Amino acid sequence: xxxxxxxxxxxxxxxxxxxxxxxxxxxxxxxxxxxxxxxxxxxxxxxxxxxxxxxxxxxxxxxxxxxxxxxxxxxxxxxxxxxxxxxxxxxxxxxxxxxxxxxxxxxxxxxxxxxxxxxxxxxxxxxxxxxxxxxxxxxxxxxxxxxxxxxxxxxxxxxxxxxxxxxxxxxxxxxxxxxxxxxxxxxxxxxxxxxxxxxxxxxxxxxxxxxxxxxxxxxxxxxxxxxxxxxxxxxxxxxxxxxxxxxxxxxxxxxxxxxxxxxxxxxxxxxxxxxxxxxxxxxxxxxxxxx
Amino acid sequence: xxxxxxxxxxxxxxxxxxxxxxxxxxxxxxxxxxxxxxxxxxxxxxxxxxxxxxxxxxxxxxxxxxxxxxxxxxxxxxxxxxxxxxxxxxxxxxxxxxxxxxxxxxxxxxxxxxxxxxxxxxxxxxxxxxxxxxxxxxxxxxxxxxxxxxxxxxxxxxxxxxxxxxxxxxxxxxxxxxxxxxxxxxxxxxxxxxxxxxxxxxxxxxxxxxxxxxxxxxxxxxxxxxxxxxxxxxxxxxxxxxxxxxxxxxxxxxxxxxxxx
Numbered sequence: 307x308x309x310x311x312x313x314x315x316x317x318x319x320x321x322x323x324x325x326x327x328x329x330x331x332x333x334x335x336x337x338x339x340x341x342x343x344x345x346x347x348x349x350x351x352x353x354x355x356x357x358x359x360x361x362x363x364x365x366x367x368x369x370x371x372x373x374x375x376x377x378x379x380x381x382x383x384x385x386x387x388x389x390x391x392x393x394x395x396x397x398x399x400x401x402x403x404x405x406x407x408x409x410x411x412x413x414x415x416x417x418x419x420x421x422x423x424x425x426x427x428x429x430x431x432x433x434x435x436x437x438x439x440x441x442x443x444x445x446x447x448x449x450x451x452x453x454x455x456x457x458x459x460x461x462x463x464x465x466x467x468x469x470x471x472x473x474x475x476x477x478x479x480x481x482x483x484x485x486x487x488x489x490x491x492x493x494x495x496x497x498x499x500x501x502x503x504x505x506x507x508x509x510x511x512x513x514x515x516x517x518x519x520x521x522x523x524x525x526x527x528x529x530x531x532x533x534x535x536x537x538x539x540x541x542x543x544x545x546x547x548x549x550x551x552x553x554x555x556x557x558x559x560x561x562x563x564x565x566x567x568x569x570x571x572x573x574x575x576x577x578x579x580x581x582x583x584x585x586x587x588x589x590x591x592x593x594x595x596x597x
Numbered sequence: 598x599x600x601x602x603x604x605x606x607x608x609x610x611x612x613x614x615x616x617x618x619x620x621x622x623x624x625x626x627x628x629x630x631x632x633x634x635x636x637x638x639x640x641x642x643x644x645x646x647x648x649x650x651x652x653x654x655x656x657x658x659x660x661x662x663x664x665x666x667x668x669x670x671x672x673x674x675x676x677x678x679x680x681x682x683x684x685x686x687x688x689x690x691x692x693x694x695x696x697x698x699x700x701x702x703x704x705x706x707x708x709x710x711x712x713x714x715x716x717x718x719x720x721x722x723x724x725x726x727x728x729x730x731x732x733x734x735x736x737x738x739x740x741x742x743x744x745x746x747x748x749x750x751x752x753x754x755x756x757x758x759x760x761x762x763x764x765x766x767x768x769x770x771x772x773x774x775x776x777x778x779x780x781x782x783x784x785x786x787x788x789x790x791x792x793x794x795x796x797x798x799x800x801x802x803x804x805x806x807x808x809x810x811x812x813x814x815x816x817x818x819x820x821x822x823x824x825x826x827x828x829x830x831x832x833x834x835x836x837x838x839x840x841x842x843x844x845x846x847x848x849x850x851x852x853x854x855x856x857x858x
Contacts, residue, residue, distance in 0.1 A: 320856075354857070354858070357705075357706045358705075359702065359705060360856035360857065360858070361854065381708075385706075389706070391699070393698065393702070395607070395700055395703075396698070397607075406603060409599040410707035
């Protein structure tokens with residue numbers, strides 16, 4: 307399957323300050339790709355490099371097989387972009403902003419824009435500065451989705467949207483992905499990444515920590531073991547130990563046979579072994595696996 | 598031409614305001630001209646005795662009591678000052694306002710090249726500047742008709758042509774500066790316009806400050822120089838255009854490479 311996005315060794319310094327260092331990742335056609343990281347990790351820098359808003363210090367960014375540096379305009383024509391903070395020109399109505407955006411793509415998107423406005427329940431006649439944050443986000447969604455794009459780059463798209471609109475938004479994302487478009491989704495909301503993304507990448511401190519299928523990211527880290535009846539970890543490698551009254555919970559990375567051997571003879575009343583959810587994996591990676 | 602039309606729409610209120618104020622004030626002066634010329638000779642004598650002020654406003658080279666002298670002095674003040682302030686504020690703000698108001702990300706993530714953005718904004722600024730001068734010329738011509746006076750059309754259009762050239766030079770220089778700014782454009786623009794104006798006045802007052810003629814466009818565009826001479830100083834105009842081209846190169850060069858954060 308061809309790569310829609312191909313980033314190789316992307317590095318960006320703002321003077322001495324590190325933006326992103328040696329990042330490599332790829333996104334395939336029809337894929338919904340999650341991009342996670344704490345504040346200051348380099349997510350915005352990566353997205354800005356993809357959109358041609360900044361020139362990388364090193365490395366290359368290719369979209370649709372073309373270099374962003376050399377073919378920016380052709381590439382942007384096929385991208386629907388939603389920034390995390392939507393700021394529009396003051397004094398313009400929703401309809402004017404949407405039409406201005408469509409005009410810059412050289413397309414007449416009035417029909418599609420009308421459908422989207424209805425779907426997202428947005429009043430086109432209102433002035434953008436009178437809108438709440440959530441409604442401004444909706445304008446951003448319409449500008450991104452009204453023209454038929456091959457790639458959607460969405461930066462924290464659901465922040466500010468109510469749950470009903472979030473659901474509507476993701477059904478829109480799934481429609482586009484189903485139609486063959488790739489979606490690059492940067493988000494802090496891990497349940498969204500887990501539920502909707504096929505693959506994801508985690509960045510921290512300007513570096514890529516992991517890039518893999520969402521399922522594998524969850525699998526490959528330790529299992530969470532919860533034991534009722536004892537409060538001590540019986541001589542095995544355990545991380546993130548939480549002790550309760552008559553219980554202990556920890557992340558365990560070793561073999562099951564070693565765990566069973568260690569638990570033999572102890573007063574175990576109940577034993578639960580689960581996959582850690584993405585929150586735990588995320589925090590595990592966020593904090594560098596330390597607690 | 599979406600960006601061009603967008604900028605023309607956004608600038609229309611400012612254009613209308615500046616045009617009405619500058620043109621209105623010149624028109625008002627012209628409507629008072631018949632009354633003032635009744636006192637003509639005595640006023641001219643009084644003005645000529647004002648020392649450095651006389652030279653500062655060009656009244657030593659223009660005859661206040663004559664229509665074109667009067668127009669050169671007042672037009673030189675109103676349009677000369679107002680025009681360069683308009684050009685400077687328009688020029689410095691055009692690129693800077695996108696970053697100051699955080700709309701740069703919205704605009705530049707569309708399929709438009711940086712140079713296309715610069716070009717369309719430049720064309721919009723030039724259009725607005727020409728419309729401003731058009732409004733002023735129209736109001737002046739209407740005023741001439743009302744007071745029943747006929748100007749020397751050659752001197753009239755020469756003066757206005759010189760003013761347009763001066764405003765274009767300042768527009769381009771300020772546009773170049775705008776590419777480097779993330780905020781503070783209005784203050785920078787006003788500062789530049791004021792500095793160039795006062796350099797021009799300074800040059801009028803003393804002959805020892807000849808160097809200012811090579812810095813400020815006020816020298817080649819001043820009615821007090823243009824109208825008596827009957828022509829523009831082409832060498833100074835060309836120098837001014839060199840400054841303008843440097844400004845434009847700076848605008849394109851910087852804006853096409855800038856990181857937008």
